[in-house]
Amino acid sequence: MALRQLLRGNEAIAEAAIRAGCMCYFAYPITPQAELLEHMARNMPRLGRTFIQAESEVAAISMVYGAASAGVRTMTSSSSPGISLKQEGISYLAGSNLPSVIVNVVRGGPGLGNIAPSQCDYFQATKGGGHGDYHMIVLGPSTVPEAAQLTTLAFDLADLYRTPVMILADGLLGQMLEPVELPEPIDPASLPRKEWAATGAAGRDPNIILSFDLGPDNLKRMNEALQAKYREIRKREIRYEESDVADADLVIAAYGSTARIAKSALQMARAEGLKVGLFRPITLWPFPYDALRAVADHVDTVLTVEMSAGQMWEDVRLAVAERAKTPFYGEMGGVVPTPRSILNEVRKDAR
Amino acid sequence: MPVDVARMTKVFERPKSLTEARYTYCPGCHHGVITRIIGQTIDELGIAERTVGIAPVGCSVFAYLWYRCDAVQVAHGRASAVATGIKRARPDLVVFSYQGDGDFASIGTAESLHAANRGENITVIFVNNQIYGMTGGEMAPTTLVHQKTTTTPDGRDPATCGYPIRFSEIIATLDAPVYVTRQALYDTRRIQDCTKAVKKAFQNQVDGKGYSLVEILSTCPTNWRMSPTQANEHVANVVTQVFPLGDLVDRG
Numbered sequence: 206m207a208l209r210q211l212l213r214g215n216e217a218i219a220e221a222a223i224r225a226g227c228m229c230y231f232a233y234p235i236t237p238q239a240e241l242l243e244h245m246a247r248n249m250p251r252l253g254r255t256f257i258q259a260e261s262e263v264a265a266i267s268m269v270y271g272a273a274s275a276g277v278r279t280m281t282s283s284s285s286p287g288i289s290l291k292q293e294g295i296s297y298l299a300g301s302n303l304p305s306v307i308v309n310v311v312r313g314g315p316g317l318g319n320i321a322p323s324q325c326d327y328f329q330a331t332k333g334g335g336h337g338d339y340h341m342i343v344l345g346p347s348t349v350p351e352a353a354q355l356t357t358l359a360f361d362l363a364d365l366y367r368t369p370v371m372i373l374a375d376g377l378l379g380q381m382l383e384p385v386e387l388p389e390p391i392d393p394a395s396l397p398r399k400e401w402a403a404t405g406a407a408g409r410d411p412n413i414i415l416s417f418d419l420g421p422d423n424l425k426r427m428n429e430a431l432q433a434k435y436r437e438i439r440k441r442e443i444r445y446e447e448s449d450v451a452d453a454d455l456v457i458a459a460y461g462s463t464a465r466i467a468k469s470a471l472q473m474a475r476a477e478g479l480k481v482g483l484f485r486p487i488t489l490w491p492f493p494y495d496a497l498r499a500v501a502d503h504v505d506t507v508l509t510v511e512m513s514a515g516q517m518w519e520d521v522r523l524a525v526a527e528r529a530k531t532p533f534y535g536e537m538g539g540v541v542p543t544p545r546s547i548l549n550e551v552r553k554d555a556r
Numbered sequence: 557m558p559v560d561v562a563r564m565t566k567v568f569e570r571p572k573s574l575t576e577a578r579y580t581y582c583p584g585c586h587h588g589v590i591t592r593i594i595g596q597t598i599d600e601l602g603i604a605e606r607t608v609g610i611a612p613v614g615c616s617v618f619a620y621l622w623y624r625c626d627a628v629q630v631a632h633g634r635a636s637a638v639a640t641g642i643k644r645a646r647p648d649l650v651v652f653s654y655q656g657d658g659d660f661a662s663i664g665t666a667e668s669l670h671a672a673n674r675g676e677n678i679t680v681i682f683v684n685n686q687i688y689g690m691t692g693g694e695m696a697p698t699t700l701v702h703q704k705t706t707t708t709p710d711g712r713d714p715a716t717c718g719y720p721i722r723f724s725e726i727i728a729t730l731d732a733p734v735y736v737t738r739q740a741l742y743d744t745r746r747i748q749d750c751t752k753a754v755k756k757a758f759q760n761q762v763d764g765k766g767y768s769l770v771e772i773l774s775t776c777p778t779n780w781r782m783s784p785t786q787a788n789e790h791v792a793n794v795v796t797q798v799f800p801l802g803d804l805v806d807r808g
Contacts, residue, residue: 255644266629267634267667271641274628275608275649279641297631307632403626403642405649407605413620415611415629539702 209386214349214378216284217385217394218308221356222280225307226393229272229279231265235287236320237308237376242282243549248401262287266294266307273303274414276402278360278393282308284376285318285326288334291533295369296335297432300416304357304363307341308372310379311319313539321539322376324461327516331490340435342370342442343489345460349383355487357388364396366438375512377462377541435491444487445496449475453482454550455506455555458497458521460486463510463542470547479555489517497524506530506554510547513535530554561583566773571595573604577621584784586741586774589616590683591622593747594652597755598625601762603650608642610653611637615689619654633664636671639678650761652679658688668723675732675766679757683800685774686720693779697721700798705714705779720798724771728804735760735768740796742773742788749801760808773799 217504219241222230226503230245232238240259247394249256255272259265265281272279283291288309298305311326330343342362346352352374362499403412418424446464449471450456459467464485474544484500484507500508507529509518518533525531534550536542574595581587604625611619613632617630620627630638635653640711643651643804644679660668660682671678687705688694694707702711735757739750750772757768773795775787782790 231641257640257644257674260666264637264667264670267631267637268593268641268644270630270634270644271628271638271643274638275642275645277645294634301629308802369746403608403628404646405606405608406624406626409643411624412626413629414627417566417617417629445807 209384211382212349213240213380213382214352215240215310215380216244217349217353218372218374219248220355220387221353222251222360223248224388224390225357225360226278226391226396227254227280227360228277228393229268230281231257231259232281232283233259233265233287233291235284237312237379238271238282238284238308241310241378242309253514255436262290263293266291269284270294270298270301270303271405273298273305273401274400276404278304278396280306280308282310284312284541285309285314285323288326288329292335293353296337296339296342297416298369299339299341300337301414302367303369303414304367304498305369306359306363306372307369308374311373311375320349320376320538322462322464322512322541323537323539324375324512325514325537326373327489327511327513328455330371331385331492333519335479339431340490342366342368342438343373344370345373345487345489346378347461347464347485349378349381350385352378353385353387360544362442366434373461375462376539384513394493439491442488443493443496445493446485446487447500448483448485450482450484450500450504452480452547454480455508456482456484456500456504457508457510457551457552458484458517459510460489460517463512466542466544467510467547469544470551473544473548474551474555479551481555486517492520492524494520494524497521498526498528501525501528504529506532508554509533510542510550512541573598573624574622575624579622580618581615582778584775584777584787585615586772587683587748589741590681590772590774591619593751593754594681595623596751597758598623600755601758603758603762606648607650607652610639610651612655613658614656615657616654616656616683616710617690632759633659633662634667635659635668636664636678636680640671640674640676643676643678647677650758652681652758654681655683657682657686657696657698658685661721669727672727672733672767672769673730676776677761677764677766679761679767680753682771683771683774684771685776686795687776687779689710689776689779697723698799700795722799724769725806727769732767733769734766734807735807737769737777737803738771738773738799738801740773740791740801742792754808765808
């Protein structure tokens, strides 16, 4: 029977990772994700698994690169400034087709910013961040139970597509306590063997893990293979949630913690007779452009609400493509929108 | 008199754990000698089927082509961290990193030092030729005082560039490493000593003893603007004055 526990988002992600068969976890302390690291420190060694507090985020993501090369499920976590440091390693993970999970519990930026919740790393997560033509699958949980579910999914997608997957959370989700139904632990030995991994060339030709080819034609082919994989992911893995969109005049587009707050605003707006819906992307990459476009075809307004200056807003406008009005309401610096502040924006735009 | 090949005894051959791929190294460069020593060691220990090599960035970026074993090509400076990840994931594997002076002692300073400090059970081959070979002969952390490079055209000035860093000595101050040594290849005796040191560094790992580092003073005739012979003499007479040979730690 699934176990129900009261957990912080950070702990729920950590525990879900353990249950998904994460064998090696490497990270460096940073607020507001420290509980994730600490949960791993307490639990990984007693399961005979690897926990290393790395000397830096650069080292931690490089250790992930090593563990992934050796064919085990592996994860690192951090928060915004630390994720900036991991970009080198993420680019190499993508280039070398290495399954791996990276958690970003986003805080206020740029620079040192602060330790309050934010969604200001959307561009970095979904558009690249590191060098080269690559993408990660980016999952945006909006509740603690969903954070646990998406962690399980992240490991499966990483293995399936041999790609880094990011869980893009925020400080609010990381710190918030909620009842969570955790999945049954899987036996890591039951996972499919990774025939490509660097596990010793016994009875086979050597396996080489690399993101490198000096020949432009060869590197072009490597890039084309990556792009073919991304097309496949776009075709099969887009996830989103729609609430009350069928009769809506105005749809709020929001993800993560902001989407949850927007749901309260939606109920308040409905109580006032305003026909408001919610469109919540769950995969931020690949972004659900087609689904949102279909919504935009029958509403007047798509209001984007974010804890940023308007980063997902760009994808919303690409999706809507002038089929509807696309106003924006954002908070920055760790300020969290309230149901009331979102409702005020809805009232303005619904008029 | 015709030679009867069938009756001859083979006393020297290419190690079985090296591939037929041709080296991309310049004439007189020691990388090829070091590669051979590692191949021979892998053969002698019979570990080819469970060895994972780590190829860095620089002239030895193609290291994954030379060995008949699994290999991982990594970001500049991160080899010791990647080695940590592989070894912790699969302690049954034999993991070695092959790193130049810029890789190991400059951009990878933190990763190199902390892998050593954790006493990771890995083998690090640190090739010190006092220059960035592949990018065109720029200053390395190990470049000698007054040595001319493309980024120290008037010679390395300690007032602005500091001094050649003795990274193995720094690692030797740590409690965890079991074996730290500096070797050279400028004559046959040094090659024999170096071969023994490399074997010991791999044997330590196989025996589960912990972190071993072999620094090897290497040549770069091309960027040093020397003939291979001059380069060997330079290592013997000049470089070893700054980087003395011998064991720094041996807790094996």
